[in-house]
Amino acid sequence: MTDxxxxxxxxxxxxxMVFSTSMRxxxxxxxAEDISQEVFLKAYERFDDLRENPRAPGWLKTVxxxxxxxxxxxHRSRWTLFTDFFRPxxxxxxxxxxxxxxxxxxxDLARSERQQWVEAALRKLPDAQRVPLVLxxxxxxxxEEIAAKLGVSxxxxxxxxxxxRDTLRKKLVPQLKKDWMGHV
Amino acid sequence: xxxxxxxxxxxxxxxxxxxxxxxxxxxxSLVPRTMQLIAQLxxxxxxxxxxxxxxxxxxxxxxxxxxxxxxxVPGLRAFEQNLLVPMFAKLNHWGASSEWIWNAATAxxxxxxxxxxxxxxxxxxxxxxxxxxxxxxxxxxGTVFVKLALSDAKKN
Numbered sequence: 001m002t003d004x005x006x007x008x009x010x011x012x013x014x015x016x017m018v019f020s021t022s023m024r025x026x027x028x029x030x031x032a033e034d035i036s037q038e039v040f041l042k043a044y045e046r047f048d049d050l051r052e053n054p055r056a057p058g059w060l061k062t063v064x065x066x067x068x069x070x071x072x073x074x075h076r077s078r079w080t081l082f083t084d085f086f087r088p089x090x091x092x093x094x095x096x097x098x099x100x101x102x103x104x105x106x107x108d109l110a111r112s113e114r115q116q117w118v119e120a121a122l123r124k125l126p127d128a129q130r131v132p133l134v135l136x137x138x139x140x141x142x143x144e145e146i147a148a149k150l151g152v153s154x155x156x157x158x159x160x161x162x163x164x165r166d167t168l169r170k171k172l173v174p175q176l177k178k179d180w181m182g183h184v
Numbered sequence: 185x186x187x188x189x190x191x192x193x194x195x196x197x198x199x200x201x202x203x204x205x206x207x208x209x210x211x212x213s214l215v216p217r218t219m220q221l222i223a224q225l226x227x228x229x230x231x232x233x234x235x236x237x238x239x240x241x242x243x244x245x246x247x248x249x250x251x252x253x254x255x256x257v258p259g260l261r262a263f264e265q266n267l268l269v270p271m272f273a274k275l276n277h278w279g280a281s282s283e284w285i286w287n288a289a290t291a292x293x294x295x296x297x298x299x300x301x302x303x304x305x306x307x308x309x310x311x312x313x314x315x316x317x318x319x320x321x322x323x324x325x326g327t328v329f330v331k332l333a334l335s336d337a338k339k340n
Contacts, residue, residue, distance in 0.1 A: 004219065004222070004223070007219075007222070008215060008219055011214075011215055011218065011219075012215060015210040015214055015215060016207040016208060016209055016210050017207055018210070019208055019209075019210035019211070019214065020207045020208040023208050024208075029211070033210070033211050033213070033214055036210060036214055036218075037214065037217060037218045037221065040218045041218065041221065041222065041225075044222055111204075114201075115204065115205055115206060118201050118202065118204075118205060119205060119208075122202070133198075133202075134202075137198060137199050137202040137203065138202050138203065138205070165191075165194055165195065165198045166194075168198055168201075169194060169198070172201075
């Protein structure tokens with residue numbers, strides 16, 4: 001295989017992971033695609049190091065996170081100013097991303113439907129809530145690491161994550177109360 | 185931490201729901217557009233300044249340049265002996281025999297003078313006028329066609 005063909009195979013292998021990371025952080029398909037492209041351009045520059053490296057997925061994920069955060073802080077600057085003024089209908093990107101099909105065809109449809117509700121609710125969160133929530137629950141970062149990455153105080157990170165959980169709960173309970181959170 | 189924020193059940197439930205999310209499918213255009221960009225970037229290195237070329241290509245360039253220079257010095261002598269000297273000899277020969285060109289030009293000029301002397305002034309004036317009109321028509325039509333072409337291009 002040529003270098004280009006090898007890199008294309010590498011890219012196809014990791015494109016969903018990179019796209020999911022940037023999509024969940026930016027909440028916008030077009031921006032996530034641009035960021036994913038940038039991630040793979042950087043990967044191409046270091047492909048000699050990455051092609052056989054077991055740490056390549058981790059490297060790609062870290063770069064995707066950092067580029068997404070750079071993009072958000074550079075183009076939106078909503079972290080501190082717009083937290084309380086965000087309206088979900090302001091989000092200009094109304095198209096929905098595609099979901100990976102369940103591995104087992106007979107896997108219950110309720111789960112797939114629930115995942116779509118969660119994904120949609122996540123996308124409607126304001127940046128200031130969605131980003132720390134994704135970094136904490138999906139990317140597995142600690143509060144301190146999130147605060148350092150976002151350049152905000154630890155207290156703000158905790159507050160935003162709490163608000164995000166609460167917002168998610170309010171959005172999801174009407175649809176999901178049969179499945180979960182019977183206590184609410 | 186504000187104790188009001190502690191809700192372990194909510195936290196674990198949200199955590200479970202978010203970790204259960206499958207990977208999203210990347211747009212189909214991502215791979216082709218990235219590969220196209222990579223091909224473009226790879227193709228333009230030679231149009232950038234030499235200092236920004238890839239290191240391997242710079243090294244290859246130096247090696248090839250030195251090899252070409254080394255081959256050129258002895259090659260120049262052979263070139264001079266085998267090609268330049270015979271070529272200049274032929275040019276000198278042609279120069280000596282190029283007198284016929286001057287003779288032909290002189291004959292044509294004489295013929296033109298004879299025509300002007302024997303033809304009436306009306307015919308000469310008509311010919312000059314026809315040439316001037318033809319030239320003006322060429323310029324006029326050319327200008328009109330160019331303007332039409334440019335206006336169509338702007339509309340498109």
